[in-house]
Amino acid sequence: MHIDRYERNWMRIGIITLVVFAAFVFIAGFALGFQVPGDYERVNPQTVTESGPFADPGIREISPGTYEAYIIARAWSFDPREITIPKGSKVTFYVTSVDVQHGFKLQGTNINMMVVPGQVSKLTAVFDKPGTYDYLCTEFCGAGHAAMYGSLTVEQ
Numbered sequence: 001m002h003i004d005r006y007e008r009n010w011m012r013i014g015i016i017t018l019v020v021f022a023a024f025v026f027i028a029g030f031a032l033g034f035q036v037p038g039d040y041e042r043v044n045p046q047t048v049t050e051s052g053p054f055a056d057p058g059i060r061e062i063s064p065g066t067y068e069a070y071i072i073a074r075a076w077s078f079d080p081r082e083i084t085i086p087k088g089s090k091v092t093f094y095v096t097s098v099d100v101q102h103g104f105k106l107q108g109t110n111i112n113m114m115v116v117p118g119q120v121s122k123l124t125a126v127f128d129k130p131g132t133y134d135y136l137c138t139e140f141c142g143a144g145h146a147a148m149y150g151s152l153t154v155e156q
């Protein structure tokens with residue numbers, strides 16, 4: 001079958017582009033540790049704060065150096081607004097919304113997820129560098145959106 005030279009070159013460019021993009025996905029996923037936020041659990045946004053871990057949001061140590069952070073997003077604040085952990089901690093964040101759609105982005109980390117009422121979003125990060133990491137709402141959620149933030153402090 002005869003394929004025109006230009007046609008063949010365009011096919012080559014297409015295949016090379018696919019291979020390059022696939023390489024980026026693998027590098028991001030395996031070398032840089034990018035994670036896709038999981039729809040970890042379905043919950044009822046009206047009752048999620050009445051019992052279970054979201055009844056007492058905050059950080060808890062589940063084994064030495066390993067923590068779980070339960071965070072509630074609501075217009076227009078995060079509960080808790082401040083979290084403190086020691087350096088080297090591995091923290092899994094569980095975030096849910098009790099009203100509208102919010103976002104949860106933790107500056108300086110790979111944590112960036114949508115927070116949807118009715119589901120729990122979950123991602124994990126390790127904090128080796130002391131400092132303050134702000135978490136922000138990244139989905140426009142109304143008049144107080146710009147004031148919806150909190151901070152995580154990694155102690156020395």
Ligand code: CUA
Binds near residue numbers: 102137144
């Ligand atoms: Cu919550 Cu924007």
